[in-house]
Amino acid sequence: MSETNNSTAKESRRGFFGSFSAWLAAAVGAVIGVGPVCVGLYTFIMEPLRKKQMPRKERDGGSSDPGFFRVASVDEIATDVPRRFTIVADKLDAWNFMKDQALGAVYLQKNEAGDISCYHTTCPHAGCSVAYEQDSNAYHCPCHNSSFNLDGSKLENGGSTNPSPRPLDTLEIKVDEATNTVFVKYEDYYTGRHDKVAK
Amino acid sequence: MFGKLYKWVDSRTGIQDSLEEALYENIPGGAKWRYVSGSMLVFAFMTQAITGIFLWMNYSAGSQNAWASVYYITYNMEGGALLRGIHHVMAQAMVVLLPIHILQVVIEKAYVKPREFNWWLGLVLMKITLALGLTGYLLPWDQKGYWATKVATELAALPPVVGGYIQKIVVGGNEYGHFTLTRFFALHAGVLPGLLVGFLVLHLAMFRKHGITAHSSKKRADQMFWPMQVLKDGVACALLFGLVVYVAIIHPAELGPPAEPTEPYGAARPEWYFLFLFQMLKYFDGSMGWNNEFVGAIVFPGVVFGFMFLMPFIARIKVGHAFNVLLIAALVGGAGYLTYEAHMEDNYNIYNEQDVDSAAYKKAAKYHAEVERANTEFRLIQELVEDYGIPLEGPLALQQRDPYTMGVRLFRRQCASCHAYNATGENAHLAIAGPEIDANAEGPMGAPDLYGFGSPDWIQGLLNGEEGGITSPKYFGNTSHAEGEMVAHVRDTMWAEAETDEDKAGLKETIEQVSWALAAEAKLPYLDYAGNQDKIESGINHLNDDTLGCVGCHNYKENEFGYVFTLDNYASSEWLTTMISNPNEVYSEDWGTANDRMPAFHSDATKLLTQDEIELLVRFLRQDRTLLGDTPESVEPLKAEAPAEEAETAEVTETTETPAPVESEEDTDETPVDTTQEAIEEESAEESEEEAEEEAEEEATEE
Ligand code: FES
Numbered sequence: 030m031s032e033t034n035n036s037t038a039k040e041s042r043r044g045f046f047g048s049f050s051a052w053l054a055a056a057v058g059a060v061i062g063v064g065p066v067c068v069g070l071y072t073f074i075m076e077p078l079r080k081k082q083m084p085r086k087e088r089d090g091g092s093s094d095p096g097f098f099r100v101a102s103v104d105e106i107a108t109d110v111p112r113r114f115t116i117v118a119d120k121l122d123a124w125n126f127m128k129d130q131a132l133g134a135v136y137l138q139k140n141e142a143g144d145i146s147c148y149h150t151t152c153p154h155a156g157c158s159v160a161y162e163q164d165s166n167a168y169h170c171p172c173h174n175s176s177f178n179l180d181g182s183k184l185e186n187g188g189s190t191n192p193s194p195r196p197l198d199t200l201e202i203k204v205d206e207a208t209n210t211v212f213v214k215y216e217d218y219y220t221g222r223h224d225k226v227a228k
Numbered sequence: 229m230f231g232k233l234y235k236w237v238d239s240r241t242g243i244q245d246s247l248e249e250a251l252y253e254n255i256p257g258g259a260k261w262r263y264v265s266g267s268m269l270v271f272a273f274m275t276q277a278i279t280g281i282f283l284w285m286n287y288s289a290g291s292q293n294a295w296a297s298v299y300y301i302t303y304n305m306e307g308g309a310l311l312r313g314i315h316h317v318m319a320q321a322m323v324v325l326l327p328i329h330i331l332q333v334v335i336e337k338a339y340v341k342p343r344e345f346n347w348w349l350g351l352v353l354m355k356i357t358l359a360l361g362l363t364g365y366l367l368p369w370d371q372k373g374y375w376a377t378k379v380a381t382e383l384a385a386l387p388p389v390v391g392g393y394i395q396k397i398v399v400g401g402n403e404y405g406h407f408t409l410t411r412f413f414a415l416h417a418g419v420l421p422g423l424l425v426g427f428l429v430l431h432l433a434m435f436r437k438h439g440i441t442a443h444s445s446k447k448r449a450d451q452m453f454w455p456m457q458v459l460k461d462g463v464a465c466a467l468l469f470g471l472v473v474y475v476a477i478i479h480p481a482e483l484g485p486p487a488e489p490t491e492p493y494g495a496a497r498p499e500w501y502f503l504f505l506f507q508m509l510k511y512f513d514g515s516m517g518w519n520n521e522f523v524g525a526i527v528f529p530g531v532v533f534g535f536m537f538l539m540p541f542i543a544r545i546k547v548g549h550a551f552n553v554l555l556i557a558a559l560v561g562g563a564g565y566l567t568y569e570a571h572m573e574d575n576y577n578i579y580n581e582q583d584v585d586s587a588a589y590k591k592a593a594k595y596h597a598e599v600e601r602a603n604t605e606f607r608l609i610q611e612l613v614e615d616y617g618i619p620l621e622g623p624l625a626l627q628q629r630d631p632y633t634m635g636v637r638l639f640r641r642q643c644a645s646c647h648a649y650n651a652t653g654e655n656a657h658l659a660i661a662g663p664e665i666d667a668n669a670e671g672p673m674g675a676p677d678l679y680g681f682g683s684p685d686w687i688q689g690l691l692n693g694e695e696g697g698i699t700s701p702k703y704f705g706n707t708s709h710a711e712g713e714m715v716a717h718v719r720d721t722m723w724a725e726a727e728t729d730e731d732k733a734g735l736k737e738t739i740e741q742v743s744w745a746l747a748a749e750a751k752l753p754y755l756d757y758a759g760n761q762d763k764i765e766s767g768i769n770h771l772n773d774d775t776l777g778c779v780g781c782h783n784y785k786e787n788e789f790g791y792v793f794t795l796d797n798y799a800s801s802e803w804l805t806t807m808i809s810n811p812n813e814v815y816s817e818d819w820g821t822a823n824d825r826m827p828a829f830h831s832d833a834t835k836l837l838t839q840d841e842i843e844l845l846v847r848f849l850r851q852d853r854t855l856l857g858d859t860p861e862s863v864e865p866l867k868a869e870a871p872a873e874e875a876e877t878a879e880v881t882e883t884t885e886t887p888a889p890v891e892s893e894e895d896t897d898e899t900p901v902d903t904t905q906e907a908i909e910e911e912s913a914e915e916s917e918e919e920a921e922e923e924a925e926e927e928a929t930e931e
Contacts, residue, residue, distance in 0.1 A: 045247070051455035057462035064469050065275040068314060069282030072307040076286070079306055084617035124296040124304070126617020 084126050087119060097203060097212040101137060104209065106145060111136040111161045111168075111179065113150065116215045135200055135213055136161060136168070138179065147213055148181055149198040156220045159197065168197060194223045251454035253436065256444040259456035263440070265329040267461035268468055270428070272322045275469065276360075277421060279315040287367070289413040290406050292622030294369035295486040299613065299623075302483050313476025319361055321472055323501040326354055327560050334539070334556045337549060338441040344540040346434040349427055351536060356424045358502075363416035365499050369409060371602055374487035375496030377412075378404065379506075383525045404489065485605035486623040491637065495598035497574070504566035505529070507573075532559065601636075604657045608633045616855070629855040635848020636660060638841055639678075642829065646675040646705070655679075655851070662705075674705020675826070681849055682750035682799025684760075687743035691776070693723025707824040713781065722776060738775055741767035748865035750799035753852045757865040764865060771795070801860065804846040808837070 046052055082088070100114045113134050120130035136148045148168070152159045157172035167184050168177040175193035176184035182196045201214040217228045238244045255263070286305065288297040301308040330350070333339050339347035366377040385395035400407025444450055451457065484493075498506050505525075512524025535542075535555060542548040572579065576592035583589045605627075612626045612633075619625050627633045639649055639660050648662025663674060680686045690698055697703075698718045704710040726735045744760050745767025757764065770776065771784050779787040783794035793814050797803045807814045810828040829837040837845070844856055854860045 045244075045454075048455060050459050054455040054459035054462055057459060057466055061271060061462060061465045061469055062274075064473075065278040065314065068307060068311050069278055072301075072305055072311050073282055073285055075306040076308075084613070084615055086615045087617065121617065124293075124300040124613075124618045125620055127620060 081121055083119070083121055087126060087128075096214045096216065098132075098215050099210055100135065100213045101211050102209050103145070103204060103211060106137045106139050106211065108139045108141065109179070110163075111138040111148070113161070116213065118215075133215065133217075134158075135215065137202075137211065137213075145202055145204065145211060146181075147200040147202045147211075148177075149200055149218070151198070151217065151220065152193065153195045153198060153218070153220055153222075153225075154193040194221060195225060198225055251452070251458065253440070253453040255440055255451050255453060255457055256442045258448040258451040259453075259460055260442075261460055261464070262332070263457060264461050264464035265325055265332055266435075268464055269322065269325050269329055271461075271465040271468065272318050272325060273424065273428070275318045275472075276315060276322070279311055279318070280417060280421070282311055283315055284417055287413075289367070289409040291369060291404075291409060291487070292620070294367060294409050295483075295623055296618045298368040298370075298483055299618075302481065303610070303613075309480050310473070310476055313479075313481045314472055316481035317472045317476045317479070319364060320499070320501065321468060322357055323361060326357060327563075330354070331556060331560065334553055336441055337543070339552075340540050340543040340549070343434070343438050343441075346431060346438065347540055348537065349431040349434060351533070352427050353424060353431060356420055356427065360416060360420050360424070361499055361501065363412045363420065366412050367409070367416060368483055369487045370484035371487055371491070371493040371605075372482075372484040372496060374404065374489075375493040376498045379496065380498065380502075383521075386522045386526055388522075404487075483606070484602050485609050486627070488624060488627070493598065493602060495595050495602065497570075500567065503570040504563040507566040507570035604636065605633060607657055608636075626855075629857055631844045631847035631853055631856065632658060634841070634844040634856075638837065638845050639848065642837060643678070643845075646826075648674075648677040648702075649679045650677050650702075651679045674701050675707055675824075676704065677702045678849055680851075681804075682747060682752060683755060684740065684743040684747045687746050688739055691718055691722070691739045691743065693719040709824060717777060717781075738770055742770050742776060742778070743767065745771055746795060746798055749795060749797050750803075750850070751801070751863050751865055752799070752850055753861035753863050755863075755865075757863060758867065761867060799850075801846055801850065804849060805842055808842050808845060 046055070098116050098118055100116060105114075106112060114137055115134050116132045117129050118132050120127045120132065134150045136150060137145060139145050150158050150160075152170040152172065152175055154170065154173055154175045157170050159168045159170045159175070159177065161167075162169050165176075166179065168179075168181075170176070170193070173192050174190050176189075176191060177193070177197045178184050181199060183191050183193055185191065198218050200216070203212045203214075204210070205212065219226045219228060283301065286297060286301050286308070288294060298312070301312050303309070305311075333347070333350065339350075362377070362380060366373045381395055381399050384398050385391040387394065396402065398411070400411045497503065508528075509521060509524050512519045512521055512528070514520045536559075539552045539555070542552055573588070574592055574595050576583075576586075576588045577596060578592075580586075580589060608630065609623055609627060612630055613623070616626060636658055639647070643649075644660050645663055649658065649660040650662075651657075651659040659679070662677065689696070689700075690703055692698060698715055699710070704712070704715065709715065722735065723732075726732045741763045744763040745765075747755055748757065748764045748768075768785075771778060772787070774780065774787070778784065778795065779790060781790050781792045783790040784796060803814070808829050810831040811823045811826045812828065815823045827836065828834050830839060830842055840856060847854060847856075847860060852861050
């Protein structure tokens with residue numbers, strides 16, 4: 030530093046926020062520092078929360094049952110043995126629109142009386158995918174040992190742990206008698222909670 | 229409480245000392261507004277880093293996704309346009325601030341001994357900033373960025389021996405593609421900002437080592453950096469930010485149509501702050517032997533930069549400093565002048581409206597036409613994206629199925645040397661200029677203006693024997709038909725016979741009805757047939773009764789004595805397909821002069837257009853924007869005709885419309901059109917008047 034004029038230097042050092050201009054400088058500095066961050070954060074936070082819209086020509090033209098997906102014909106569902114079916118639907122992923130994508134999977138089964146039940150394949154514990162195993166005739170999760178009976182209830186298999194907070198999630202179904210088709214109201218639920226809450 | 233906490237933090241971190249160290253820099257002569265340029269540059273860079281990182285969170289480098297993600301940021305994301313706008317405008321602000329900062333440093337002699345290193349660091353920072361601008365321009369992967377950057381990377385190949393390698397390394401191979409984007413993106417968002425931060429730290433450290441260049445003065449006392457200079461810097465930066473936000477809002481960052489390697493963009497220009505380099509290259513045209521492109525793009529800028537590098541040493545000699553000031557002033561002035569030149573050249577047609585015939589005017593007009601074309605293409609792709617979303621294969625896949633985008637391109641390429649497409653009203657953006665018609669010259673041929681071909685308006689013009697009708701360039705241009713039988717009939721028979729105003733009014737009404745009857749043959753999806761049933765029916769009667777003398781030459785329904793082409797299905801999909809594929813199949817053979825010179829675009833002999841391309845053109849001409857591969861819009865002009873026909877159409881609609889949304893997987897590529905189209909193509913050889921006659925007979929019997 031060259032030619033320091035000592036008196037002013039000392040005066041300025043009487044305290045960091047010793048003058049009005051100091052406070053003002055700090056305020057202006059804060060504003061300009063935060064400005065660009067605010068704009069960026071706004072987009073970062075708002076985008077995932079925003080409700081997305083399907084492309085104009087692909088919006089559902091007045092489907093009477095929004096949320097229901099055609100999954101299988103009644104004949105494809107086996108009695109007392111669950112079978113896995115894929116949910117196929119149009120999908121919007123940010124800028125991409127894709128027709129007929131696999132959204133997820135469900136298990137469908139019939140009982141003797143012909144009643145159909147439907148289970149989500151997502152484990153209610155932490156979201157791994159459960160699978161039906163023929164040997165034990167039960168659903169097993171490959172992650173933390175949660176197991177479920179065919180009716181979806183938690184399997185208490187003596188001694189072994191079962192961390193799932195609730196039974197397997199059932200899904201609402203509808204059968205169209207005319208076409209013999211099963212429709213499933215496919216939705217995702219929060220995992221790890223005692224109650225089944227749709228996302 | 230707060231004081232205690234602060235003390236606790238300070239005693240462990242020494243924050244107070246660091247802050248004082250950082251902020252208590254003595255400023256000889258006190259804080260001044262003109263010292264703000266450096267801080268503003270730092271602030272501008274900070275803004276770029278912050279907005280850049282947030283853009284990064286949404287950007288996807290790759291040739292299918294880059295444009296799509298930037299489109300998404302700009303048009304779908306809340307606040308995205310502002311975010312991108314700030315990044316875009318602040319980049320330009322940085323480039324404006326740079327020469328100001330440099331001029332200031334030179335004028336205040338802050339570059340001479342002992343601050344040589346700081347000057348050099350500043351030069352490096354300048355280069356990095358410009359490189360950031362260059363790499364960023366490509367990232368949206370739109371036509372403008374793509375073609376402008378292509379020029380820049382072509383220049384990289386100029387240096388002898390290594391040039392080719394340099395170019396390949398920069399581009400990531402021989403072709404522009406994924407690697408070009410991933411490399412440019414890594415440079416733009418990683419390497420260059422990293423280097424910039426590093427050099428900036430050195431630059432600032434060096435600045436602190438030597439202190440501020442100014443000297444204490446008697447008039448004003450010295451001040452510390454804090455708080456007065458910080459306040460001034462802060463206010464300047466706040467003003468800059470406010471201005472940038474304002475500009476970003478009123479002038480949102482542009483996005484052109486997606487980069488299309490097969491569609492060269494004639495208005496590719498680099499960002500305005502590189503325009504002077506772009507312009508300079510025009511003067512290095514090899515006209516003097518030594519002044520070739522290599523010299524202009526590499527050697528000359530290199531020499532200038534070398535001089536700038538040596539400036540601290542030049543300043544040591546007598547009048548050296550004055551020379552330096554002049555050099556920098558000349559550089560800034562020269563760059564400014566070249567930028568101005570470039571601007572004037574591109575806008576010559578706007579500043580010299582009278583000079584229509586000059587080459588400069590034509591060149592500038594062409595530039596503007598290209599810009600206009602890009603705007604149209606963007607508007608079209610925007611409509612497509614909103615209607616259909618962007619497929620995984622990227623925006624180009626969507627464009628290639630769009631009858632409007634491709635129709636305009638193909639028409640310009642294949643048809644516009646003879647035909648015009650003078651679209652008006654809501655379709656004005658699709659207009660395509662035809663050839664310049666000089667009625668007296670052999671010259672380029674003017675064939676019919678095809679906008680609205682087959683519509684009642686178009687046909688009414690054709691059947692109008694007065695001024696602006698059939699004799700106008702809109703119809704037969706200067707083909708042989710301009711003085712053919714059709715013109716003779718309309719002008720010299722139909723209209724010559726109508727003498728009184730009353731006659732003419734009657735004729736006009738008849739023509740209107742006939743035009744609707746003919747338009748019913750075209751089955752154009754944009755016409756209101758239902759609301760004009762009366763006209764269609766009267767028109768059909770007129771044609772059958774031969775009120776206007778049409779069926780003397782043309783066949784129509786049960787009239788089969790004509791010797792030129794039939795009016796059945798005139799301007800329909802099938803008719804247009806045949807006409808474009810091989811016009812000689814439409815015109816009857818024994819009418820030798822019928823086809824003046826329209827080539828066959830898809831026949832056994834020629835394949836100027838593929839079948840898909842013809843299909844796209846046909847849909848474009850019929851203003852049917854159904855994507856290629858989807859069933860085109862079908863209309864039934866005549867309601868409630870024969871009951872048998874009705875039953876048939878009802879069946880058809882049922883089968884095409886029943887699929888529920890979930891079943892859509894089943895109606896994919898295989899559409900009825902494709903098959904019929906193929907059938908037509910295959911049978912087109914045999915298909916001739918016979919079949920048309922057969923059809924006419926069938927229809928007659930049905931009636
Ligand atoms: S996720 Fe299934 S057991 Fe944890």
